[in-house]
Amino acid sequence: MKRKLIFIFFVLLIGGNLSGEENNCIKCHMELEDELKAPAILFENDIHREYGLKCNDCHGGNPSVEDIDLAKDKTFKGAPPRNQIPEFCGSCHSNPNYMRKYNPSLRVDQLSLYWTSQHGKLLRKGDTKVAVCSDCHGVHGIRKAINPKSKTFPWNIPSTCGNCHSNKELMKEYGIPANQEKDYRESVHAKALYEKKDLSAPVCNDCHGNHGALPPELTSIAYVCRQCHLSSSELFSSSPHKTAFDELGLSECEACHGNHKILPPTDEMLGIGEKAVCIKCHEVDSKPYNIAKLLKQKLNNYLNRIDLAETLLDKAQKSGVEVSEPRFKLREVNTILIQVRDLIHGLNIKEIEEKLKNGNKLLDEIIEAGNSALKEVKFRRKGLIITLIFIFILAIALLLKIRQISKK
């Protein structure tokens, strides 16, 4: 029996070593300090480990032997120099046959895209300060992009890019500003992402690309925006602005809305006021200037009437009158307002006026309903006063009657 047990123990021990279950790289590195220990700790949460890969799958060597000289055998590659990192990762990630085994839907064009990026182009020229795979994905602690802890999860991307692009010293060498991350964090997109937790809000890579990151060209920005803002972009393309912008070499959306610091659009952007974008190009008293002025007036009038309708309904509701029907209609009025704001991108004045006309018709009904509701409030108050008068008269009459009876 004892012999049998010893035999089984040796079979398991040898079998375990042969199948490579023991990872001596981790074992040794855990006993080291600082940067030599870090990879062993970080690898615990690495996506490659989850898929059963070991140190030698990237770095070569033999993790099954304890002796360091034997472990670093002929196949040992160690850590690649910075300029070789893309090829190092790409040796697996650009191999469809290899990647299919782990994730058939994962793209395998990251490396070829990388070489088209500004980072890749500069790396090829020998600039090793540019971003390589590990700068964005991390080293040894690499997580899937859908993991909120991943450096490439949407709400971590601005920080990931900002690690380099917010570094004034580093960016100075390339002659590019270092305020993009700060500007982005003030934008409407950042608000959607961080405050509303809307993961569909765009981050750096949605406009610049990820592996093939490049500054978008002036003409392509609109195509980036229209991925989400399709309606406004299509309207713009059909507007007289399209030709003018093309001739002037202006970027479609960016010219009015900016780029990284895209603030929530306001009605102040229309018209001839201080914050109006129309006056950036159009001269005072020119035809487009007057159109902008007219559109703003019409929009203001519509907004003022919405305010009036809301005030009337609020007042009536607070006084206890039922106003759900006009409130329901007010939703349609607001829908029209949003449509009009969008239609302004197309500058089809007739269409805008038609929409406003429909909205104003609804507003007429709502304002009338609001006024009727307030009349009802007045009527109820009058009724209350009359009631009180009658009660008062009754009280006096009773008092006099009591006196009359007591005199008898």
Added chain:
Amino acid sequence: MKRRRFIDFLLGGGIAGTIITFLYPVLKYIWPPKQSEVIVKSVVAGKINELAPNTYKIFKFGSSPGILINTKEGELKAFTAVCTHLSCTVTYDGDTETIFCPCHNGRFDLKGNVISGPPPRPLEAYNVEIVGEKILVSKRT
């Protein structure tokens, strides 16, 4: 007019007036306002056979609009009609069999999921039940 008759007149008038003012709110209570403003969990969205296949109607769900769709296959589906982008009222596009927001071209499939455009979230789907001839739409719990 003698003093006694005057007092009787005042007393009678007072009582009559009081009765009327007491009766008025009672009658108003009996005949309630046309619409009620309460938090609704279910409403009658329409009658069966009211909607032809591949058509829709907007109905009032409390103070918000709802959309009732009779699909091409004749299945009734209901959702909130408030777009999750900027709260516009959505419609149904029979050509593409999708729910469509006219404000910024947001599109949803017939499960309420976002297909394209800026809406950040799906539309809330409601339960649809046929009770007699009525189509009853209720919030999912």
